[in-house]
Amino acid sequence: MAIANLQPLAYAVAYVTFFIGLTLVGLRAYCHIKFLKTWRWDDLWATAILIFIIGQQIVLHMFLYWGCGLHMDTLSPVQQYNIGVWLFVEEVVYYAVHWIIKMSFLAFYLRLSPIPTFRKLIFFGMVLNAAIFLTNTLTAFFQCVPFDEIFHPGTHPGAVCINRLALLVVPSVLNILEDVYILVLPVSTVWNLQMTTRRKVAVLSVISFGASAVIVACFRLIPLLELYGSPDVSWALGKMVIVASLEIQLAVVASNLPSMKALWLHMTSESANGSGGEQSGSKGYKLSSMERKGAGSRFASHKRGSITMMERGVMSTESEEELTRVALSTSGSKVAAEG
Template sequence: MPGTNGPKIIVSLWVMTVVPLFFMLPRFRVKRRYSKLVGWDDYLLALSWVFILIYTVLTHVSVGYGIGKHLVDTDPVKIVDGIKFMYLGEIFALFAMPTSKTSFCVTLLRLTATQWHKWFIWFIIITINLTLWLCAILTLAQCSPVEKLWNIALPGTCWDNRIVINYSIFVGVWSCLMDLLLTVVPWLTIWNLQMNKREKVGVIVTMSLGCLAGVTCAVKTSYLPSVGTWQDFTFNTAEVLIWGLSESAITIVAASIPFLRVLVREASSKGGSGPYHHSDTTQSAQTNRTNSLSCKSRPNGYGNPERKNGYEGSDKSILGEPEEYLGAIVKTNEVRIEYAEGSDEENRGGMYEKGRKQVFKYGTAL
C-alpha cells in the first residue's frame, strides 16, 4: 500500500489542466483569424478552464496539508486546512462542468435552425446547470456554520451525509445521460448542412467525442456510494478528485477539436499551389468551395434564401469556409432557365410536355 496518493493527485490534475489548454488556444486562434469573431461559446469555454485551473491549484494546496495521505499519517491541525481547500476546490470543479457543457451546447445552437433541436439543446443547458449548481450549493449548505464542514471539532450541526451523497449520485447519472445525448445532437444538427459529406462526417465524429466525458462521469459516479463509509477518507478520496476533473477537461478538448481541422487543412495545403491542393481532384476542390458558399445561405439544407438566426463565428470555423470568403459578405446569384419540350408550333398552341427548369448558382464576395 503506497504511503500517499498526493503525487498522483498533483500530476493527474496538472496534466488534465494543461492538455485542454493546448486544444483551446488553437481554437481561439482559428476563431480570431478566420471568423474575426469570438462568441459566447468561447467565453464560456475559457471560463470553464479558469474554474479547472482554480480547482487544480486549491487541490494542490490541499495535498500539501495532508490530502492523499493515510489519515493516521496526517497532522491533525494541518489536515483541517487540507480538507477546507479540498472542498473549496470541489466547488469550482462543480462550476466547471456545467460551464463547459453549456459552451458546447451554445455552439450547437448556432448550427441548427430546426426549432425542436433548439428546444432540446436548451433543455440540456437548463437541467445540467440547475442540477450541478444546486449540488455546489448543497455541498456548502450541509453544515452550519459552514466551517464545520472541514473542522468537525467546531460546535454546530450537519445534515446526514447520505443526503448530499445520494443527490451527487443522481447528478452524476443525469450528467452521464446528458453527455450521451450531446453525442447524438451533432448528428441531428449538422447532417443537413450543405457540406462535403466526408468533412461533414468528420465534424460530427469529432463533436461526438463528448461521449468520453460521459464515460469518465460514470467512473467518478461509481465511487460516490462508498464515500460515506470511508474510514481513511484523506487517502481514498484521491480517485474522486482525479475523475472529478477529467469530465470537464475532456469536454473542453471535445469542444475544441472540430475547429482545429481548419489548421490541419491549412498545414496540409502549404506545399501546394492552392488552398485545396490536398484534395483528390480539382473537381473535389470546387465542390468543397461551392458547399461552403451554399452553407452560408442555407444552414438547414432546405433551400432557405437567407439566414435569419444570426449565426456567426463558431459555425463558420467548423464548416471551414475558404479563406477568400471568410469574414466577407457573399452574394449568391441564381439564374433560372426554363424551357419546354416539343416543337415551336406545339408550344404556341399550348400543347407541349411538362416544362423543365434548370437552376445555376454562383457566388461572389462583396
C-alpha cells in the same frame, strides 16, 4: 507491495492533462482571431473555460499539497482540516466547471441548424444545465446547518446535515445525465443530412468525443463511494484527483476539438505550399462562405429534415464543413472558397 503514495501519479495526471486543456483553449482562440477572423458566442464560452479550469487546477493542487494521495493516519490534524475545507471548495468549483463546459457545447449546437424544434431542445438543455448547477451549488452551501458543521463535523450537537451518500453521488449523477442529453441531442439532426454514412460518422465522431469524459465521470463514482464508506478520506481523494483531472480535461478537449480542424488545414496547407502559398493556404482554413441567390428568406425550407442553411461566414469545424456542403446542395446556394 501495496502502493503507499498516490501523489506522484496524481501530480503527473493533474498537470499533464491541465496543460493539454490549456493549450487547446489557447489554440482555439488563436485560430479564430488569427486565421478565421470570427468570434462567436460558443467561442466566448469556450475561452471563459480557461478561467474555470485554472480554478479547478488550483483546487486539485491544494488537495495534493495538504496530503491527498497519502493515507489519513499519516497526516496531521491541520492537514486533515484543510483537506475538509478544500473538499467543500472543490464541490462548488467542480459544478461551475461542468456548467460552463456544457454551455460551450450547447452554444456551438445553436450554429448547427435553424430548425425550431432542435433549437428549442438546445435552449431546454441550457435551462436544465443552469438548474442543475444552481441545485448542486445550493446543496453544497446548505448541506449542513449550522454551516460550520461542514468543517468541524460532530462539534455542533443540534446540527442537521444532508445524507452524505446523497451529497456525494446525486450531483455527479445529475451531471452525467446532462452530459448524455448533450451528447445525443445532435445525433438525429446530423443523421438526417443528405450525406454518405461515412461522413455522418465522421461528423458525429467529432461532436461526440465528449463521450470519453462521460465514461470517466462514471468512474468518478468509484472514489466517491469509497469517500463515503472509508475513513481514509485523503487516500480516496487522491484517486478522485486523478479521475477528476481526466474527466474535466477530456471535456475541455471535446469542446475545443472541432475548432482544431481549421488550424490543422492551415498548417498542412502552408506545409504543402510553402511560405509563398498564402492564397492557397487561406483556402485551407477558410473552409467556405455562403451567398444567397436572389431575395429569399434567411433560411431555406427544411426538406427531409436536413439542415438547409447555416449562418453566413467562415466554417471552422469538420462538422460545419460537412453540414454546409449539404445545406448548399439542398437550398441551391452558392459555395465560394475564400482566397
